[in-house]
Amino acid sequence: MTNTDPEILPINEQGTTETFAHLADKAEAGDAISQRRLSFLYQGTKGFPEDSAKAFKWMLAAAENGDISAQISVASQYFHGWHIDRSPLEAKRWYLEAAKSGDVHAQYMLAARCAGSDFGNEDIDTAIFWLRKAAYQNRSDLQYFLAGFEGSVLGGEPNFEQSYYWLEVARLNGHVSDGTWIALARAELNASEAEAVRNRASKFVDGCKKFEQHLYGFTPKDWWNDSDANHSAKYVILLSQYEWDVSNGNGNPELHYKLGSLYYLSTDRRNLKQVNYWLGRAAEAGHQKASDALKALQGSEMQFD
Incomplete structure (x- = not known):
């Protein structure tokens, strides 16, 4: 496996016209993951012509279609005014959408910005509410x-x-x-x-550790330098690749089990709602390890409602 970010090209690393056309067709048909990936291409990656307007258009489309990564990206763009007019209120709206969907990073960003005056007025109650949600993950x-x-x-x-x-x-x-x-x-x-x-x-930490024992046993040393401490970032890359596989109809119970595991192991994108969803899909299909992991998750004191 390479270390190339699978967000860059959807199917392979050649950047062929056929690959781009396949991605564009899926994006036009409303596939959120394809819309997010198309946005990345329009940011000028792998030699594609940069077009910031189209990049934002497709990222926003993905966000509106419920893609959590896109929602966080749109929130960041609105907050910093990257290629669009700055709007802290729009940034707050999109952070809130991702936070409600369970994304721990969005929950933290919402808490941190509400604790200050980034969104206008300080809102400590809201900050603590979302920080508690994140802590319980x-x-x-x-x-x-x-x-x-x-x-x-x-x-x-x-x-x-x-x-x-x-x-x-x-x-x-x-x-x-x-x-x-x-x-x-x-x-x-x-x-x-x-x-x-x-x-x-x-008791809380023991429950978390019992759950973690049932996750898929990824072996990072097999596909990146084991001295690299930033394993979470590499898990995000693999998570993105698996999302694309599922989007293309290649999903199976084992892949769903791996996705459920990655949504926990990828601390930068930890999302227990997604963990519960993907483990549940695998368990419904008879995947025993996923079923065991799901029971351990539901028996822990972590919260994903």
């Missing part, structure tokens, strides 16, 4: 971030129990900090309260 960095809100006056009255809980969850998930913050939060609780919080945190 088991991102340790966002769990640590949420702990800060829970333990400060930003969210109203400080909730040191919740702050300590998320700090413990993040720690058990491998998040590294100097320990000062967690010691301060723990000091606000008595011994029995602190122990109860630690038990809750252990």
